[in-house]
Amino acid sequence: MAADTKTEANGRPAHAGRPGRPTPVGHARERGDRRLGYALVTPVIVLLLLITAYPLIYNIWNSFHFDNLSFGGLPHNFVGWKNYTTMFKSSEWVSALERTLVFTVVTVVFDMVVGLGLALMMHRPFRGRGFLRAAILVPWAVPTVVSAMLWKTMFDPSAGFVDYILAAFHPAWSSIAWLGANVWRSWIAIFIADSWKNIPFVAIILLAGLQVIPNDIYEAAKIDGASWWQSFTRVTLPMLRPALSVALIFRTLQALLVFDVIYIMTRGGPGNSTETLSFLNYQTFIVNTDFGAGGAQSLVLVVLALAVSFVYVRAFRPQVS
Amino acid sequence: MSSSRPVRWRAVGVTLTAAALATGAAACSSGSSSSVAGNAKQTITFAESGLGTEGAQTQAAINAFEKANPNITVKVQVLSSDSTTYLSQLEHNFIAGSSTPDVFESDVTYPAKFAQAGWVLSLKQFNPDMSQFFPTEVAAGTFNGQQYAMPWFDNPEGLFYRTDLIKTPPKTPAEVVSDAQAAMKADKSLKEGIAFEADKYEGAITSFLTLDAPFGGKLDPANVNTPGNVAALKWLHDAIYVSKIAPQAVTGWQEGQVQAQFSSGYTPFAINYPFVEAQPAAAAVKGHIGYIPFPAGPGGTPGSALGGEMLAINAKTAHADAAWKLIQYLTSPPVETARAIAVGDPPSLPSAYTPALYSKAPYFQDVKTLNTYAAPRPVNPNYLKVSSDLQTLFSSVYASSSPNAAAAAFAAGAASVKSDAAATPGS
Numbered sequence: 001m002a003a004d005t006k007t008e009a010n011g012r013p014a015h016a017g018r019p020g021r022p023t024p025v026g027h028a029r030e031r032g033d034r035r036l037g038y039a040l041v042t043p044v045i046v047l048l049l050l051i052t053a054y055p056l057i058y059n060i061w062n063s064f065h066f067d068n069l070s071f072g073g074l075p076h077n078f079v080g081w082k083n084y085t086t087m088f089k090s091s092e093w094v095s096a097l098e099r100t101l102v103f104t105v106v107t108v109v110f111d112m113v114v115g116l117g118l119a120l121m122m123h124r125p126f127r128g129r130g131f132l133r134a135a136i137l138v139p140w141a142v143p144t145v146v147s148a149m150l151w152k153t154m155f156d157p158s159a160g161f162v163d164y165i166l167a168a169f170h171p172a173w174s175s176i177a178w179l180g181a182n183v184w185r186s187w188i189a190i191f192i193a194d195s196w197k198n199i200p201f202v203a204i205i206l207l208a209g210l211q212v213i214p215n216d217i218y219e220a221a222k223i224d225g226a227s228w229w230q231s232f233t234r235v236t237l238p239m240l241r242p243a244l245s246v247a248l249i250f251r252t253l254q255a256l257l258v259f260d261v262i263y264i265m266t267r268g269g270p271g272n273s274t275e276t277l278s279f280l281n282y283q284t285f286i287v288n289t290d291f292g293a294g295g296a297q298s299l300v301l302v303v304l305a306l307a308v309s310f311v312y313v314r315a316f317r318p319q320v321s
Numbered sequence: 322m323s324s325s326r327p328v329r330w331r332a333v334g335v336t337l338t339a340a341a342l343a344t345g346a347a348a349c350s351s352g353s354s355s356s357v358a359g360n361a362k363q364t365i366t367f368a369e370s371g372l373g374t375e376g377a378q379t380q381a382a383i384n385a386f387e388k389a390n391p392n393i394t395v396k397v398q399v400l401s402s403d404s405t406t407y408l409s410q411l412e413h414n415f416i417a418g419s420s421t422p423d424v425f426e427s428d429v430t431y432p433a434k435f436a437q438a439g440w441v442l443s444l445k446q447f448n449p450d451m452s453q454f455f456p457t458e459v460a461a462g463t464f465n466g467q468q469y470a471m472p473w474f475d476n477p478e479g480l481f482y483r484t485d486l487i488k489t490p491p492k493t494p495a496e497v498v499s500d501a502q503a504a505m506k507a508d509k510s511l512k513e514g515i516a517f518e519a520d521k522y523e524g525a526i527t528s529f530l531t532l533d534a535p536f537g538g539k540l541d542p543a544n545v546n547t548p549g550n551v552a553a554l555k556w557l558h559d560a561i562y563v564s565k566i567a568p569q570a571v572t573g574w575q576e577g578q579v580q581a582q583f584s585s586g587y588t589p590f591a592i593n594y595p596f597v598e599a600q601p602a603a604a605a606v607k608g609h610i611g612y613i614p615f616p617a618g619p620g621g622t623p624g625s626a627l628g629g630e631m632l633a634i635n636a637k638t639a640h641a642d643a644a645w646k647l648i649q650y651l652t653s654p655p656v657e658t659a660r661a662i663a664v665g666d667p668p669s670l671p672s673a674y675t676p677a678l679y680s681k682a683p684y685f686q687d688v689k690t691l692n693t694y695a696a697p698r699p700v701n702p703n704y705l706k707v708s709s710d711l712q713t714l715f716s717s718v719y720a721s722s723s724p725n726a727a728a729a730a731f732a733a734g735a736a737s738v739k740s741d742a743a744a745t746p747g748s
Contacts, residue, residue: 156573267522269572273720289409
């Protein structure tokens with residue numbers, strides 16, 4: 001207090017931008033504005049930090065400690081890298097990783113190829129194109145929980161649509177149990193449900209990409225004598241690069257983190273043959289309440305997703321020519 | 322102009338943030354440890370999952386309790402009816418060290434875990450008389466020799482059969498197969514010979530337990546790979562792949578689907594819980610429902626599996642005496658009988674199976690018999706992990722059509738059950 005009074009007594013303004021005084025220069029005023037801006041966003045920043053940074057950091061902390069609710073009375077000892085080494089050594093995690101990677105590659109390739117085909121088709125003028133474009137969005141607009149439930153019902157061995165169709169072809173194909181009864185059939189059902197939902201997403205993104213390619217480039221190619229295939233590989237694909245990269249990044253990350261369709265349709269079964277990394281993580285975290293091991297699993301998953309995005313972003317960086 | 326008051330604004334921001342943090346901190350430390358005598362005026366919180374008629378019945382019992390104990394007010398906290406969510410809601414309170422709920426409903430598989438964590442009060446101080454309850458559910462609430470939870474109601478899983486199709490109930494597991502085959506041959510409206518839960522969920526464990534003892538098996542996580550357990554699981558596997566009395570679709574069935582098959586008249590046998598009795602059924606099924614323990618094979622005893630709910634007290638409560646009074650009231654014979662009549666929850670006390678109950682719902686005579694056989698699931702603090710291992714084990718066995726693949730899946734599953742059940746973590 002004494003120091004403040006002294007400063008005032010010295011005749012120097014304690015606060016440059018005080019109200020009521022003429023603002024000397026625009027500079028100080030600007031600074032005042034900036035301060036107000038900071039003050040206004042502070043509560044939001046604090047809130048965001050509390051609900052995002054805090055859990056993330058807490059999760060990192062957890063992953064290096066023993067924290068399992070089934071042993072809630074035990075102290076949360078520091079265990080070093082143990083949660084990570086146990087995970088890398090567990091056959092369950094390694095198989096889940098393999099399954100997730102295979103699922104990602106297969107679905108992403110399939111979705112991209114079929115999605116591109118659909119986009120090329122919808123790009124051509126024909127009657128009912130507007131209706132088709134709107135209709136194709138429907139599967140994407142349905143929440144995965146709903147669409148997975150829908151497909152689970154469709155694959156029901158006694159009441160399902162799939163059973164009905166197959167039985168119509170051949171009586172021996174009726175009453176086939178798809179989910180939980182056989183590893184391959186379970187995967188096929190999951191794959192169909194997943195693609196049904198995600199192909200439209202790829203198609204719409206690529207369609208938007210196709211629409212911004214100027215028509216005169218195609219005309220120029222035609223004049224130069226390019227075949228359909230040549231104009232597709234030399235014009236369409238390179239010009240579609242930005243759209244392709246967006247679709248690819250989104251689809252890959254979604255496939256890598258796939259959870260809901262598995263949770264609804266098979267719960268990882270039969271056995272744990274359809275368990276993906278995210279499902280295993282849910283199982284460890286929520287069902288087994290092992291926050292140490294679950295934390296380690298989720299962080300590895302985050303690192304994996306970041307690594308994939310990084311590779312993609314590098315690969316699809318706009319080339320400066 | 323507002324923009325010319327930066328300093329004051331910042332002060333406001335800081336104050337608001339500090340206030341928010343302080344409120345949060347206060348909310349986190351609401352635990353209290355002083356205890357209130359049972360006869361003092363107080364309010365206790367009771368957490369339960371009951372909805373609809375079950376919830377209404379609990380509320381009616383609590384109203385009567387409050388009338389009998391005017392000094393105690395009971396606040397009912399209805400948590401999720403989904404068991405996984407219910408468990409995590411309870412655990413959030415415990416981890417935060419909250420003194421509420423003072424008393425709560427607990428599945429039969431939770432007490433060991435809660436006791437190990439130090440979240441529930443040992444009931445030793447109240448000297449409970451456990452001899453009046455069915456011993457199987459008492460065992461589910463016991464951990465390291467101490468009682469932590471009181472049996473509230475007892476749901477034994479057993480074998481349902483159609484009395485019109487199966488004239489004399491089967492005496493052995495082999496007879497179940499032959500009876501099912503005969504019934505399927507005689508009645509073409511049947512879709513299968515037996516329905517049971519084989520989906521990958523907790524019910525796969527109880528349906529297995531129902532016929533484990535009949536083969537002389539015992540579900541001890543430390544030693545799953547025993548001849549008895551193998552024989553029991555082989556019977557279920559054979560039902561799908563050898564005798565084919567069960568469709569492969571059972572691998573996707575939970576108790577709801579099993580009940581639907583039975584109530585619709587599609588199957589002469591079903592392994593399920595007593596709730597089937599109270600469900601609307603097809604005309605052919607109505608009045609033709611038999612309910613027995615799964616018949617014993619050589620060297621076995623009749624089989625049933627224990628499901629049900631218990632009542633326990635929060636270790637941090639300040640109202641232990643009042644909470645105990647509420648538990649005593651809810652588990653007294655007339656209150657349990659009333660609950661059974663109103664909503665069909667089978668009493669945990671043999672003495673609550675009264676002629677009045679039988680006259681309202683005769684099937685409770687069968688339920689009482691089954692309760693004397695009901696085998697509890699393994700009592701283990703790491704039960705959630707053990708359970709998911711077991712679910713994986715059963716699910717992979719049921720999905721392996723060849724006996725060799727099934728045996729390999731069984732051996733692998735038994736090994737992971739053993740290691741997780743013996744886990745001594747924390748080092």
